[in-house]
Amino acid sequence: xxxxxxxxDLRTVFRTPAGEVSAVAGVSLSVPRGKTxxxxxxxxxxxxxxxxxxxxxxxxxxxxxxxxxxxxGQDLLxxxxxxxxxLRGRRIAMIFxxxxxxxxxxxxxxxxxxxxxxxxxxxxxxxxxxxxAIAALNRVxxxxxxxxxxxxxxxxxxxMRQRVMIAMALSCEPDLLxxxxxxxALDVTVQAQILDLLRDLQQQTGMAIILITHDLGVVAExxxxxxxxxxxxxxxxxxxxxxxxxxxxxYTLGLLGSIPKLDEEHDRLLAIEGAVPPPFALPTGCRFxxxxxxxxxxxxxxxxxxxxxxxAHQVACLRAPVETIVDAVA
Amino acid sequence: MSTPxxxxxxxxxxxxxxxxxxxxxxxxxxxxxxVKAVDGVAFQLKRGETxxxxxxxxxxxxxxxxxxLRLxxxxxxxxxxxxxxxxxxxxxxxxxxxxxxxxxxxDPFASLNPRMTxxxxxxxxxxxxxxxxxxxxxxxxxxxLGLVGLAPYHAKRYPHEFSGGQRQRIxxxxxxxxxxDLVVCDEPVSALDVSIQAQVVNxxxxxxxxxxxxxxxxAHDLAVVKHMADRVAVMYLGRIVEIxxxxxxxxxxxxxxxxxxxxxxxRPDPHxxxxxQIPGGDVPSPMNPPPGCHFxxxxxxxxxxxxxxxxxxxxxxxxxxxxxxxxxxxxxDVVVERDRAQAPAAAKRLALYAERRARGPASAG
Ligand SMILES: Nc1ncnc2c1ncn2[C@@H]1O[C@H](COP(=O)(O)OP(=O)(O)O)[C@@H](O)[C@H]1O
Ligand SMILES: Nc1ncnc2c1ncn2[C@@H]1O[C@H](COP(=O)(O)OP(=O)(O)O)[C@@H](O)[C@H]1O
Ligand SMILES: [Mg+2]
Ligand SMILES: [Mg+2]
Numbered sequence: 001x002x003x004x005x006x007x008x009d010l011r012t013v014f015r016t017p018a019g020e021v022s023a024v025a026g027v028s029l030s031v032p033r034g035k036t037x038x039x040x041x042x043x044x045x046x047x048x049x050x051x052x053x054x055x056x057x058x059x060x061x062x063x064x065x066x067x068x069x070x071x072x073g074q075d076l077l078x079x080x081x082x083x084x085x086x087l088r089g090r091r092i093a094m095i096f097x098x099x100x101x102x103x104x105x106x107x108x109x110x111x112x113x114x115x116x117x118x119x120x121x122x123x124x125x126x127x128x129x130x131x132x133a134i135a136a137l138n139r140v141x142x143x144x145x146x147x148x149x150x151x152x153x154x155x156x157x158x159x160m161r162q163r164v165m166i167a168m169a170l171s172c173e174p175d176l177l178x179x180x181x182x183x184x185a186l187d188v189t190v191q192a193q194i195l196d197l198l199r200d201l202q203q204q205t206g207m208a209i210i211l212i213t214h215d216l217g218v219v220a221e222x223x224x225x226x227x228x229x230x231x232x233x234x235x236x237x238x239x240x241x242x243x244x245x246x247x248x249x250x251y252t253l254g255l256l257g258s259i260p261k262l263d264e265e266h267d268r269l270l271a272i273e274g275a276v277p278p279p280f281a282l283p284t285g286c287r288f289x290x291x292x293x294x295x296x297x298x299x300x301x302x303x304x305x306x307x308x309x310x311x312a313h314q315v316a317c318l319r320a321p322v323e324t325i326v327d328a329v330a
Numbered sequence: 331m332s333t334p335x336x337x338x339x340x341x342x343x344x345x346x347x348x349x350x351x352x353x354x355x356x357x358x359x360x361x362x363x364x365v366k367a368v369d370g371v372a373f374q375l376k377r378g379e380t381x382x383x384x385x386x387x388x389x390x391x392x393x394x395x396x397x398x399l400r401l402x403x404x405x406x407x408x409x410x411x412x413x414x415x416x417x418x419x420x421x422x423x424x425x426x427x428x429x430x431x432x433x434x435x436x437d438p439f440a441s442l443n444p445r446m447t448x449x450x451x452x453x454x455x456x457x458x459x460x461x462x463x464x465x466x467x468x469x470x471x472x473x474x475l476g477l478v479g480l481a482p483y484h485a486k487r488y489p490h491e492f493s494g495g496q497r498q499r500i501x502x503x504x505x506x507x508x509x510x511d512l513v514v515c516d517e518p519v520s521a522l523d524v525s526i527q528a529q530v531v532n533x534x535x536x537x538x539x540x541x542x543x544x545x546x547x548x549a550h551d552l553a554v555v556k557h558m559a560d561r562v563a564v565m566y567l568g569r570i571v572e573i574x575x576x577x578x579x580x581x582x583x584x585x586x587x588x589x590x591x592x593x594x595x596x597r598p599d600p601h602x603x604x605x606x607q608i609p610g611g612d613v614p615s616p617m618n619p620p621p622g623c624h625f626x627x628x629x630x631x632x633x634x635x636x637x638x639x640x641x642x643x644x645x646x647x648x649x650x651x652x653x654x655x656x657x658x659x660x661x662x663d664v665v666v667e668r669d670r671a672q673a674p675a676a677a678k679r680l681a682l683y684a685e686r687r688a689r690g691p692a693s694a695g
Contacts, residue, residue: 042525043494157613160612187550188386188552189594189608189609190386192594215596217598219598241600244600245673246673254525257683260528260531260554262552262556262580262597269528270683271526272529273529273687275494275526293683323679
């Protein structure tokens with residue numbers, strides 16, 4: 001296998017007043033080297049908890065309860081804390097939706113990048129690190145990086161702050177970048193710039209990317225592989241082309257039907273009725289059945305697991321492909 | 331309700347401006363400059379029509395919305411609503427006018443009082459405007475809930491018990507309580523997931539068809555706008571740079587900024603090669619906008635004229651399509667790429683999905 005990361009049956013739980021609930025409920029995924037895996041799903045599906053689990057950064061009262069996270073041949077879940085800390089930042093880095101909350105407002109962005117670099121390179125001199133930080137800012141196409149080095153986060157626009165975060169994340173040339181909704185808070189032209197930047201940097205460095213987003217347009221543009229998540233599970237896995245050309249899960253169909261298209265005139269968008277159930281109020285059987293237009297009695301009773309439906313295409317649905325459904329009563 | 335005007339015009343905004351003085355310094359505060367949040371905006375809205383205001387954050391959309399509703403006072407200009415300039419109204423006249431224009435906000439979480447039941451939230455505007463007695467108001471609340479796809483028992487619940495999409499439905503019901511003619515929607519779906527966004531967009535369209543509402547629809551997502559609007563106005567740094575019928579603006583965008591916005595949208599088609607021209611850098615600060623055409627610093631076609639003279643909105647044809655660009659006649663034609671036809675398997679399944687949805691009872695998100 002040439003997968004850089006392979007997550008096997010991961011379960012992440014939170015202790016709540018109502019008992020222990022699984023925010024990630026048995027997820028298996030893999031990310032090939034140098035490729036981009038897009039993870040899509042509505043808010044509350046467990047995308048962020050999954051990515052924090054991969055970094056071993058799940059905040060209490062949450063914890064990874066089961067599974068394996070194989071990264072380049074070693075299981076991150078059994079790694080000693082010190083080794084995991086060394087790996088974080090150096091080999092796996094992460095960026096988030098709101099860069100302001102991950103930057104410290106009282107230090108200049110330059111100092112913060114230098115600090116991040118120093119954590120992995122204790123011997124380098126201040127001058128060397130400063131030069132490297134400016135080069136990093138330059139690489140993420142921040143204009144006048146020497147001047148920006150001395151600015152505070154609040155003096156920058158959202159797009160510039162996200163570039164700083166990317167510069168910081170990539171300063172140690174990680175093998176894997178986890179980007180959790182990196183452009184959701186940004187304007188569309190800034191989003192386009194950031195996506196272009198990530199694509200170029202991937203080409204230069206060969207890093208793999210896990211890109212979490214709820215925007216299927218972003219997925220189409222960036223991802224090689226896609227995992228669709230619903231209520232803590234992966235419900236469909238396929239290449240990006242297959243997700244759009246041969247979508248199998250009714251949830252995937254609903255997501256696709258919800259996108260307003262630029263050059264199609266629809267009277268109504270398809271939408272998906274209802275909302276994602278929280279982990280403490282899951283329905284019986286298939287977690288999607290209460291919102292599914294194809295659900296029948298079997299879907300209420302049986303919780304489907306992922307099954308192979310095509311070459312490198314998996315779906316967790318009893319009724320897929322939906323065109324084969326013959327209803328008893330029409 | 332007053333008699334509709336013959337030309338069907340509901341709202342006309344003329345030379346509207348809002349300038350804010352910005353102070354710096356904590357001890358010796360001094361005026362550092364002026365933010366021209368809205369700087370000479372003009373548009374018209376017909377009864378039953380949707381005009382979309384689009385543009386990136388900070389371009390003045392929300393300020394325009396607040397000026398139209400007279401929640402803030404303009405620095406200059408007029409807002410004509412059915413032939414009366416509401417910027418000159420006061421007291422009871424203003425109150426009567428307010429009843430006819432309502433607003434739906436972006437953030438359904440922040441805009442609903444967490445300590446009030448949904449029933450009380452929906453009844454409040456009726457009380458404020460002295461409409462009905464307790465009985466008729468309770469009936470109206472029930473009717474409003476039905477109108478937005480919620481159930482009567484929801485009246486007893488509190489906002490935190492609802493999902494984001496449902497809260498936005500409550501926000502819409504509250505806006506509709508007093509039977510307005512104009513609803514200003516300030517990014518009503520921007521904070522919602524696409525699936526939920528689609529429910530709310532569908533609802534807004536249904537309500538417009540049923541109630542004959544006019545919408546001033548503010549958004550930054552051009553694909554949503556394409557779906558909702560009859561006409562579109564594109565704003566950049568406090569000014570409208572292009573306005574016109576939706577089809578014209580989308581098919582033959584005349585302003586380089588509109589073209590930039592359109593090409594920046596990620597398209598849901600993995601077969602498409604991404605090739606676009608996004609100008610580098612950020613939108614300049616509205617405190618110090620570039621002289622001449624505000625967009626010239628990011629425009630590939632800028633000339634000396636653009637650096638010195640501010641372009642006025644000029645008609646591009648007879649359809650009401652206007653652009654504020656010195657050079658729109660000579661810009662290269664845009665090829666607005668069409669999305670590839672859907673693959674057969676996807677098209678077939680989406681059609682089945684649509685058929686099932688049409689069959690099933692409509693329930694609320
Ligand atoms: N600290 C926490 N305590 C309890 N539940 C949590 C916590 N963090 C996340 N969750 C729950 O886990 C689920 C998945 O959340 P998240 O991963 O943030 O979703 P997404 O990123 O897909 O929007 C949600 O239902 C959320 O309420
Ligand atoms: N009360 C205010 N004081 C000073 N500046 C303001 C005020 N309100 C808005 N602005 C500024 O006016 C500009 C337009 O803001 P806004 O209308 O909210 O934009 P949009 O809704 O398009 O994002 C922004 O630069 C904003 O910072
Ligand atoms: Mg998240
Ligand atoms: Mg706004």
